[in-house]
Amino acid sequence: MSGAARAARAAGVAAVALAVTAGTIGTAGAVGAAPDGDGDARRPGVNRLEGVWQTDGYGIIVEIHGTAFTTYDVTRISCTPGFFSGAQVGAPGRDGTVRYGQSGKAYASSSLTPRGHDRAVYKEDGGASARDLTRLPGGLPAQCRQPAPQDALATFDRFWATFEENYPFFAAKGIDWHAKGAQARAGITPQTSADDLQKILVGLLEPLGDAHTALGRKRPGGGYDGVFGGRRPGTAEPTDEVREQAARAVAAQLLAPEQPFGRGLLGVGELPGGIGYLRVSAFDGYVEDGPYQDHAAELDKALDVLLAHPERLNGVVVDLRLNGGGSDELGLRIAARLTDRPFLAYRKVARNDPADPTRFTRPQPSVVRPAAGTTRYTGPVALLTAGSTVSAGETFTQAMAERRPAPVRIGENTQGVFSDIMFKPVSADFVAVLPNEKFLTRSGSTYDGPGIPPNVRTPVFTPEELTQGRDSALTEARRLLAAGSTRAADAADAADAAADSADATAAAGAR
Known part of the structure; x- marks a missing residue:
């Protein structure tokens, strides 16, 4: 199997994984808007999750409205539409838990449970852990309501920031992401084509040697083709x-x-x-x-x-x-x-501070x-x-x-490679695939890399x-x-x- 074919396979796996992460994390609308009063919010069958939420780590904002949800991928410099949307499946449970799934699917794949008014827990079916969410009292940030620029430089900056704020292994791999980013960015001009930008982005990914990193490119008929997939040096995809x-x-x-x-x-x-x-x-x-x-x-x-x-x-x-x-x-x-x-199988943590790579959930x-x-x-x-x-x-x-x-x-x-895969669109043409988690041993170490x-x-x-x-x-x-x-x-x-x-x-x- 060629590198591109393998990357396409990796991107397909990522799409399945993120169907129950980035996209369905907010599929928690219920029939009708949720009342503001705490008394009503405690009643069975009432949606307690209406509003805007942010995950602890993962760089995702979720907007829940009625039976629909919308996701946004956020960095310190950007807010862009997420990869998935979906809808509620069935009525909320007595504890406020809402089951939901992807658009076009008849079955639910995950659940969201309120923990009081301002916190919630998201759990995907088949997942080994949950994710914490916090309500954003100010609603959807204004930046999320504006179209994101699609030029090569803006796309590069979103791609670089997505890795900078989420990838956990730069230090372990001896990668100076700032230096590599500055060098690559200097080569981008208003005339940089999508093909040229693809080469630049792949050039950033290759030194990571990480099988949970990939780059996908939108194909004319819909969906993505994998144009790069990482691999630990010295290993190859079996033919x-x-x-x-x-x-x-x-x-x-x-x-x-x-x-x-x-x-x-x-x-x-x-x-x-x-x-x-x-x-x-x-x-x-x-x-x-x-x-x-x-x-x-x-x-x-x-x-x-x-x-x-x-x-x-x-x-x-x-x-x-x-x-x-x-x-x-x-x-x-x-x-x-x-x-x-x-x-105990393992303990799982995720990066959750864009400015500090040593901070985890x-x-x-x-x-x-x-x-x-x-x-x-x-x-x-x-x-x-x-x-x-x-x-x-x-x-x-x-x-x-x-x-x-x-x-x-x-x-x-x-x-x-152990982490779940995040699937992050960085432009209308490109999607970045990357990890953001560690699976800790009893002693607190990981086997990521070797x-x-x-x-x-x-x-x-x-x-x-x-x-x-x-x-x-x-x-x-x-x-x-x-x-x-x-x-x-x-x-x-x-x-x-x-x-x-x-x-x-x-x-x-x-x-």
């Missing part, structure tokens, strides 16, 4: 040929062909020695079009087959090597089937709780990871590190391995799991202890 060869290498070790679920993005199989195998190629896309609950139900079908007889399993391999990300909550859903005790913990009313497995687990383990594939890997017994990670470092290291390092789908039909990572997982839970846990614990003094040092730079 379709590599995926096909990898599937054959895995199949050679399975006792029977894997059983596909989720439109082929999930696969369940059995390895010799009573070891279960679960391939997770993404944490979304399991149904063609439907709410989070439909995706979760499809995942549950795969897990029910994998864990039909947990007492017969001597181990479970979860293969994340070609995982393109998706919903963090679906990852936590798998973890909930692999434990009998609660554990309050940490929000995500806790894995044992799934109730269904089968669970608590024995040894091996996780297969690679540079093509991205985003939600990595948050799942990070969460599982806190499980006991700890899984053994085999393969390569993950890609090193990725999560394996406990046991092996080749992963190299040309030599694929040519010979080998899969060293899967073979090693079978060996460790066949040796029993103690051997696998010892391998994980010993390697993690060594990694704490090496890889974690680099990861701490992203704190």
Whole structure:
């Protein structure tokens, strides 16, 4: 897959993610305007959310009016229309919670709950955390009511400011964003074309080496084409040929062909020695079009087959090597089937001060709780990871590190991107894609940049391995799991202890 094609795919993922972030964050109108009196506002069925709100972090203003919502992307120098709009689905709940979704969709995808008169909490279906909102008493800022200039210099300034005020990793990556911005800005003139501006913006993104950064360009028929997508240096997007060869290498070790679920993005199989195998190629896309609950139900079908007889399993391999990300909550859903005790997965923070890159929102913990009313497995687990383990594939890997017994990670470092993606239009032609969050470990560090290291390092789908039909990572997982839970846990614990003094040092730079 070409860089542009991969970027287009990334932009598509971002669009799905932001359908339940930037756009639907304010879909909280109700039938009729909300009364001003507190007594009326407490009555069930009355919209308590009418008005204008601003998120803590994320650079979003939400205007709620009647059953409609409108979003605006804001920086210190600009306010422009957001990417999405939508409408309320159903009546408000007794506590004032409003369910809402995208325009044209019959189902809701998120909720907004008032916390008194001036605060509210937004939660997306499938999201692992919530966002705090504060009412803006003065209403919509005047700047948001004015058309934004569309010339090259204004577009560049909005793009630069969007990253300057939201991106968390300039220091960790050794990037002087001010110097690079000043140098690039000096090359913009009134004659700068859209093609030339595209090259300038891509030139700013490339040194970041961040797979959660991208640039999209409006196409004539509507929508966006990805014209750039970042990547950690030394890693590449797997081609379709590599995926096909990898599937054959895995199949050679399975006792029977894997059983596909989720439109082929999930696969369940059995390895010799009573070891279960679960391939997770993404944490979304399991149904063609439907709410989070439909995706979760499809995942549950795969897990029910994998864990039909947990007492017969001597181990479970979860293969994340070609995982393109998706919903963090679906990852936590798998973890909930692999434990009998609660554990902290991670704590999540987002940049929330445009002028101070060290300021973040309050940490929000995500806790894995044992799934109730269904089968669970608590024995040894091996996780297969690679540079093509991205985003939600990595948050799942990070969460599982806190499980006991700890899984053994085999393969390569993950890609090193964990944040949700923000989708920010900066002009009529261009949209910027970027992260603004950190997923903190128990010690307060992150793995953004270098990725999560394996406990046991092996080749992963190299040309030599694929040519010979080998899969060293899967073979090693079978060996460790066949040796029993103690051997696998010892391998994980010993390697993690060594990694704490090496890889974690680099990861701490992203704190």
